Amino acid sequence: MSIFRLVTVNTTPERAKRLIGRVAEGVKDRYTIVHAANADNIDDVKPTLEREQPDVLFTASMWTPEQAQEIVTIAKQTVPGIKTFSIPYGLHNERGPDAIVEFITENLPNILGPGTRSGL
Numbered sequence: 242m243s244i245f246r247l248v249t250v251n252t253t254p255e256r257a258k259r260l261i262g263r264v265a266e267g268v269k270d271r272y273t274i275v276h277a278a279n280a281d282n283i284d285d286v287k288p289t290l291e292r293e294q295p296d297v298l299f300t301a302s303m304w305t306p307e308q309a310q311e312i313v314t315i316a317k318q319t320v321p322g323i324k325t326f327s328i329p330y331g332l333h334n335e336r337g338p339d340a341i342v343e344f345i346t347e348n349l350p351n352i353l354g355p356g357t358r359s360g361l
Contacts, residue, residue, distance in 0.1 A: 244273040245353060248293055250286055250312050251301035254279040256338070261299075263342045268349060286312055290319040297324045297352065302332040302341065326352045 251257035257279045265274040274297075280289040290298070298316045300309040309327040316323050326348065333341055 242271070242273055243353070244275060245297050246275050246277045246293065246295040247297045247299065248277055248289055248295040249279045249299045249301065250283070250304070251279055252281055252303055253301075254281060257301060260338055260341050260345075263338075264345045264349075267342070267346055272349065272353060283308065283312060283315070286315045287319050290316060290323075294320060295323065297326070299345070300325070300327040302328040302330055302334070305330055324352055324354070 247261060249257040249261060258276055261274065261276045265272075265276070268274065277293045277295050278289050280286045286298075298312070298320075300312045304312065304327070306327075309330070313325045313327065316325050326345070328341060328344060332344060
């Protein structure tokens, strides 16, 4: 089974950790997801990625599409081969945490695909 190191970009780190924990628990028969770190703001993305060298980065739904794209660009420039996923803007506010978990879980096969960048 593949292990994926994940960094989230979320202004509420405890929420990110809790939601990713729910996702990881729900898919543990197919993937091992390790929530390596969270960047609280866009300025922290690059140093967090340099330190953690994750396989995957998720942007939270509080980021506008433009901000999410900026974060993704930073990620791809910092960690070649990183997989990225942006949760749609406003999803958490509109539909709550269960919708976030469901949305991530439904999209994981497309996000992660076969294998890992790091070979963990």
